[in-house]
Amino acid sequence: MAEPALSIRGLTKVYGNGFQALKGIDLDVAEGDFFALLGPNGAGKSTTLGVVSSLVQKSAGRVSIFGIDIDRDFARAKYHLGVVPQEFNFNQFEKVLDIVLAQAGYYGMSRRQALPRAEELLRDLGLWDKRNGSARMLSGGMKRRLMIARALMHRPKLLILDEPTAGVDIELRRSMWEYMRRINREEGTTIILTTHYLEEAESLCRNVAIINHGEIIRNTSVRDLLMELDTETFLLDLAHPVEAAPEVEGFELSQPEPAQLAVVVHRGQRLNDVFEALSARGIQVVSMRNRANRLEEMFVSMVEQGNQALDRAAEDKGKDKEARA
Amino acid sequence: MNPRQIAIALWTLVVKEIKRFTRIWPQTLLPPSITMTMYFIIFGNLIGSRIGEMDGYSYMDFIVPGLIMMAVITNSYSNVASSFFSNKFQRSVEEMMVSPMPSWVILSGFVLGGMARGLGVGLIVTIVSLFFTRLEVAHPVLTLLVVVMTAALFAIGGFINALLGKKFDDISIVPTFILTPLTYLGGVFYSISLLPAFWQGVSMLNPILYMVNVFRYGFLGVSDIPVGWALAAILAFIAVLFTIALRMLERGQGIRS
Numbered sequence: 348m349a350e351p352a353l354s355i356r357g358l359t360k361v362y363g364n365g366f367q368a369l370k371g372i373d374l375d376v377a378e379g380d381f382f383a384l385l386g387p388n389g390a391g392k393s394t395t396l397g398v399v400s401s402l403v404q405k406s407a408g409r410v411s412i413f414g415i416d417i418d419r420d421f422a423r424a425k426y427h428l429g430v431v432p433q434e435f436n437f438n439q440f441e442k443v444l445d446i447v448l449a450q451a452g453y454y455g456m457s458r459r460q461a462l463p464r465a466e467e468l469l470r471d472l473g474l475w476d477k478r479n480g481s482a483r484m485l486s487g488g489m490k491r492r493l494m495i496a497r498a499l500m501h502r503p504k505l506l507i508l509d510e511p512t513a514g515v516d517i518e519l520r521r522s523m524w525e526y527m528r529r530i531n532r533e534e535g536t537t538i539i540l541t542t543h544y545l546e547e548a549e550s551l552c553r554n555v556a557i558i559n560h561g562e563i564i565r566n567t568s569v570r571d572l573l574m575e576l577d578t579e580t581f582l583l584d585l586a587h588p589v590e591a592a593p594e595v596e597g598f599e600l601s602q603p604e605p606a607q608l609a610v611v612v613h614r615g616q617r618l619n620d621v622f623e624a625l626s627a628r629g630i631q632v633v634s635m636r637n638r639a640n641r642l643e644e645m646f647v648s649m650v651e652q653g654n655q656a657l658d659r660a661a662e663d664k665g666k667d668k669e670a671r672a
Numbered sequence: 673m674n675p676r677q678i679a680i681a682l683w684t685l686v687v688k689e690i691k692r693f694t695r696i697w698p699q700t701l702l703p704p705s706i707t708m709t710m711y712f713i714i715f716g717n718l719i720g721s722r723i724g725e726m727d728g729y730s731y732m733d734f735i736v737p738g739l740i741m742m743a744v745i746t747n748s749y750s751n752v753a754s755s756f757f758s759n760k761f762q763r764s765v766e767e768m769m770v771s772p773m774p775s776w777v778i779l780s781g782f783v784l785g786g787m788a789r790g791l792g793v794g795l796i797v798t799i800v801s802l803f804f805t806r807l808e809v810a811h812p813v814l815t816l817l818v819v820v821m822t823a824a825l826f827a828i829g830g831f832i833n834a835l836l837g838k839k840f841d842d843i844s845i846v847p848t849f850i851l852t853p854l855t856y857l858g859g860v861f862y863s864i865s866l867l868p869a870f871w872q873g874v875s876m877l878n879p880i881l882y883m884v885n886v887f888r889y890g891f892l893g894v895s896d897i898p899v900g901w902a903l904a905a906i907l908a909f910i911a912v913l914f915t916i917a918l919r920m921l922e923r924g925q926g927i928r929s
Contacts, residue, residue: 362929400770403929422673422772430770436763445691452684453771455677497767 350414351375352427352505352537353399358408360394360561368394370561371408376554378413378504381531382539383548383569386558387650392541393433395558396507400430412505426454429503431494433510433541439483443474446482447497454501461500468496471526488519495523499530505537506530512547520544524551545646549573557646559653580638581618583608586631595624609638673772681773682781689785693751700751701793704743708797711739712804715861727863727894736801737888738860741822743797745855745880746847748790748823752782752830753843760834765927775921779831779914786827787820794819808891814899815890821906822883826851828913835917835926854880859888879909 353376360369369391376382386392397403399410401421410417412424437446444465451461469475472492477485482493491511498506508527512520528551530536542548548555549569557565565572588605598621599611610621625632673681693700712732720731727734759765768778801807809815829846837843858880864872875881882902889895895902920926 397929401928402766402769404924422774425770425772428770430766432763432766434763436766438759438762438764440695445688449684449688450767450771453681453768453773455673455680455772457680 349378350411352378352380352413353539354409354411354414355395355399356409358395358398358410359406360391360398360403361406368561369398369405369408372558372561372563374556374563374566376505376537376539378537379531379535380537380554381527381552382537383552383555384539384541384558385545385548385555385646386541390558391561392558393509394561396430396509396539396541400428400507401425402432426501427504429498429501429506431491431498431506431508431511433513435490435494437482437490437493437497439481441482442479443469443482443485443493444478446493447500450497451500456501464500464502465496468499472496473522488515491515492523495526502534503536505539508538508540510541510543512542512544520547527551557649559650564649564653577614578611580609580611582636582638583610583621583625583632584634586633589630593625593628593630595621673774678774678777681771682777682784685768685773685778685781686784686788689751689755689782690788692755692785693789700747700789701796704747704793705796705800708739708743709800711735712801716804727865727892729892729894730805732805733892734863734888735861736805736807737891738858738884740794740797740801741819741884741887742855742860744790744794744819744823745826745883746851747793748786749826749830749833749851750843750847751789752786752827753833753837753847754830755785756782756831756834757837757840757843760837760927761840769924769927776918779828779917779921782831783824783827783914786830787823790823790827791819794823810893811890815887818883818886818890818903818906821903821910822887825883825906825910825913828910828917831917832913832920835920837926854878855884857881858884860884879905882906 353374355372355374357371357373358369359367359371361367372391372395374395384392384395394403398405399412399417401417413427415424415427417424441449447465447468448458448461451464452458456464465478466475469478472495474485474489474492474496477489482490485493491513495508495511511527512523515523524547527538527540531538538551540548540552552569554568555565555572556563582603585606585608589602589608592600592602592608594600595610597616600621601609603609608625610618612618612621622632716732716735720735723731725731756765759768798807833843833846857875858878859875864875864881867875876897882897882905885895885897886899886902886906889899
């Protein structure tokens, strides 16, 4: 069986101030996967990726990249790894072309090898015309694409993208998605993505891990996760305003806008029943959409459950202390 | 990494460092040249002519090696301190950390870059000095050896400073409060034989005195201290500081959380 692109066992990180960012997480990402690591701010996503890319020192645990233990031969493991961090981390005063060529040089690629690769990537990512300009003159979206080009210079087999589309406009985000899909599909690059746009994870990724308070609370396929959704809320745009939300047996309907209805559909219920009931009352529906991204609903509910469990544990601990006192 | 890849990585880093200080030449190359020209005019020409001879040489001839050395020391140090610190500050140091480049290559790349600036400015100051005096070099190989070693030593010092620094102020404290006084009191402008015995003894604790004196010996053939001993001391300092800097870098001090 092929080695996973990334294998993490018992990864723990305790920062100098005592904060335990990771509490012994286990994670496997298969070769060729498009994987999402999701979690609220401060959950431990960036710390996990920081350990994998050598920017954060782990406190305990093992990490292997394509079977290479980073404690044994990190240099060899790093050849397989490309990293696009959350924050811009290039010298803003350097030229775009110099930034990508220098990165290739750090991997031992000669200038002759690196130039065609730099041209290919900068053209693909729409930066070739800017190659001789200073990086600080680029727009935010261009800077993000520059970091992707830089990370791909040495043709890594595993690409880590930490919030790659943060602050990027919708059109550009879609073109970046297409590019990531292409390198995953055509070049077989394994991609691990963290994002706050859950629509992004749902659209791009096959598998997902949800991390909260330094623990993996779910690790499954996006498809299986979505199958678990018990309820979905649909928004129906009406041809004409209605006075109040009509009553439809078995369904919860509300009226967020005069010409809009929100309907909660439980698993096993048929949306057709709602349409038939509305039609019988002469209410015409012109369009329909999900109230929230489906994965987002699932994510929010899981994180909230986790937070409530933690609050309860803290409360119990407090009561114990009181009882002992 | 194989030896060829290591050579490419090191070369990339050195070229990048040289490009950096040449790109901002009005901040890096011009000011020391102007400052040293002022020293030559004021101390060498105007005041020096009234001082007379120092250790048997005209005052101008006496201070030229010291001033070249002063330029080499301050520029080697400050180049690495500011360049590496700004890499830390902008987080572009992460570009190197995620790559397979060994730590010693990263350290050597920055040190060689700092040496290039220190020696470059030293060369500019030497050329400027030719407008004021006729420069003769008694021991060319020794002169070159000691200036290269000194540049390396202070470039490593600048690297350690940048690793330890948390804010921009931290990289100006050492040059202002330690390096400049030690350089001024390191026999750049005077022979320590002019000092009372006690202060001569205190001066012997100043490492910069040895470098300035050996460098001056290379030019003029006179020195206040034994040349062989001074070379050994510089070499030992380089070995110790390089090891410390490498350990700090491998531990990720100041750059890895």
